Amino acid sequence: MSKKTGAALLSILFSFVFLLASMFYASGSGSSGISLMEILPTLMKGSGTTEYSILLDIRIPRILLGLAIGGSLSLAGVILQGMFRNPLVEPYTLGISGGAALGAALCIVTGLNRIFPDFAMPLSGFIGAFFVALPISLINIRRGIVKTEGLLLTGVMISYISSSIVTLILAVSRTEDIQSIIFWIMGSLEEPSWLLILTALSLSFICLALSYVFSLDLNALLLGEDEARHLGINVERAKKVLFLVASLLTGVSVSITGIIGFVGLVVPHFVRMFAGHDHRVLLLVSYLTGAGFLIFCDTLARTVISPVELPVGVITGILGGSLFVYVLSKKYHAR
């Protein structure tokens, strides 16, 4: 085994252990105080008890959704950052989340969410995301060439436009609606529907596998588009597929959990620091680390000022942001 393979395996192992640790930590923390030591006895006693229901019906679905969404968002982040070769790109800079937020806000004020309570919100969030992502890519794909810079700029602008329209909707809507919209924008891993949780989970796995097919293309793209083309990579096709995968991951995530910022931006950078730049390793490690990070943040969000739950975005922002600044400053200081 070469030194490089060893390091890759080590980082995969490390991120996997991190994910498992945060899953355990999450299942053992909560306001009703079932600790890690009590989990096994509780499960052994079987269904019927309150503790069993809390573990299986409340904590576990949240952990699984955290796995799916954290994984999806950081995977989308890695793909986009690789493709754009721009460190500031994340799923949200492309306007996808803005579109989703707009879709959800419209769904609430039109009352659609009351007519179809189970699927209206995720669906309109998703449609919103695609109505935004689609024109972005159409505007910027001319004669089969995806213009990276244009894509980014248009995305940022669309993001601004959508958030302004959402604010406009907030200003004129009824009290009850304002509340629902704000909730949705703040982002939360509470999701009663198992179907949606499993959809998110399987989609994130499929996209992880799909992006693997393009991991070598992503590696080549790091050198620059022309260089990648010289290496025999079908750059345009790779970019189109990857953009679609990233949009799908973000659209579905945002539509189910609302806007959870920072995971897609910070985790990939973090991961690159210890896992290197090879996308064959990076994709998987980012997925695992992102999932672990979101589950961990969500656990903090539900417990720091329990019984009140904080929006998980508060924790991802504060924790992720400060940790990242700290690590970055150390890294540059060492040079």
Added chain:
Amino acid sequence: MIYLFLMSLIVSIHILPDAAYAEGHTPKGAPQRIISLSPAITEGLFLLGAEERIVGVTTYCHKPPQAVKKEKVGSVMETNIEKVVSLKPDLVIGTGLTNQKDVKKLKTLGINIVIFSITKDFTQLCESFSGLGRLLNKEDLARTMIDESKKRLLQTQRKVSALPRKKVFIQLGAKPLFAASRDYFINDFIEYAGGINIFKDARSGLVSREEVVRRNPEIVIIATMGDTGENTGEKEMKMWQRYKTINAVKNKNIFLVDSDKICSPTPVSFADSLEDIAKIFHPEAFK
């Protein structure tokens, strides 16, 4: 900022039972372990003598003072499902402000949850209160209290009805400036107390200062909502002094009221606050 704005709205919200839920989902026999997800409901439960049966409230439930001692299950908008489940309630009462996802989750967990929607006037407030009474098997007590409050309300109305009506602006929020439009029960206060709400026609409570100045109220009442030691009320009072053309400023008719007081969630406190407001409008009638 949007949170402050929301907070100010929340305090002013009342409840009305959603007929569909309140009817069908009520268990037989009076519930013994109740969780309230709204300050208004908590206060109503106390009024109806169900204090002992409350096992959980929100962090916003301050009235009556004993409510603070109860176990907390979250804020008005965010419910900690885990906490609710661990308290083993046989009835959870939520409002239109309770997170839809939380409601759905509690239902799938087999917890009996009743949702009261938001009330917009005194009539709905009474319906809501009797709905609460019905849930507790104390409808008669609720009815008596409602009748009593209605009587007091009529008394107040009678005192001011012959007096000239004044143009009134009740300010519910400062940043952004928020007025009580007809969608808020505050509008009822103004009308019953013998005033004219200058923003009765407003579709949303978001109004401009310019419009307030143009509509020239004779009385300005500032409710110090969600005020956490920032003296918003005093600042707003000073702010209005700058607009010398407003009659309320000329005649020094700007008043501060405690929002906790006027945002009365029960028919009983509605009658109390109405009297306070009527006194502001027509001090001569109460001498």
